[in-house]
Amino acid sequence: SGSFCSLTHWLCTLPSCFPRHYHLIEQNKTWSEAQSHCRQHHTDLATVASKEEVDALNDVLAEHDQDDVWIGLHGGWRWSLENKTYYGEGEAEFRMWEEDQPDNHRNEYCAVLKDKEWWDYRCHDKRYFISQCCRYSSMLTVEC
Ligand SMILES: [Ca+2]
Numbered sequence: 001s002g003s004f005c006s007l008t009h010w011l012c013t014l015p016s017c018f019p020r021h022y023h024l025i026e027q028n029k030t031w032s033e034a035q036s037h038c039r040q041h042h043t044d045l046a047t048v049a050s051k052e053e054v055d056a057l058n059d060v061l062a063e064h065d066q067d068d069v070w071i072g073l074h075g076g077w078r079w080s081l082e083n084k085t086y087y088g089e090g091e092a093e094f095r096m097w098e099e100d101q102p103d104n105h106r107n108e109y110c111a112v113l114k115d116k117e118w119w120d121y122r123c124h125d126k127r128y129f130i131s132q133c134c135r136y137s138s139m140l141t142v143e144c
Contacts, residue, residue: 022046022060023131024069031110034070034129035080044081045072046130048113049091057130058116070129073111073118077102081132 029037031045038045048054048071061067072080079092095118102108102120110123113130 021133022057023133024060024064024066025129025131026064026066027128028126029070029129030126031070031074031123031129033126034131035072038072038080038129038131042131042133044132045070046132047072047079047081047086047092048096049087049094051096054096054116057113060130061113066128068112068114068127070127071111071113071118072132074123075109077111 023042025034025037027037035045046057048057057071061069073095074080077095084092098115098117098119101118102111104120106122108120108122110121112119112121112127
């Protein structure tokens, strides 16, 4: 927070050139608590809309030697960041579930990134999470 996103962290996908910059927040929170934290301090829980963004996210986790974190997908299934202007065509529907997920094993309505794929988990579990910052703003840098 308080920093500016650098160009090297921008991920531009056509047709929307939209910068997403991911942060790992190393605080154990439920999915809802994590969402509130992200909306207060950054933009939202992480949206992942392409394979390139999956890779960017995995890089952030590898830097911190972490895995098994909340992302912004929830409730059958939609992104926490719902504003359509944030998505290019088809991006909001991007998914990267593990082969046997989501299985809704026991009221599992929130998504975790684990072993580079997504799993549905119970939302009140507490775990680290990924926030994203950078708001789309006419191609200009915006404070996170
Ligand atoms: Ca599951």
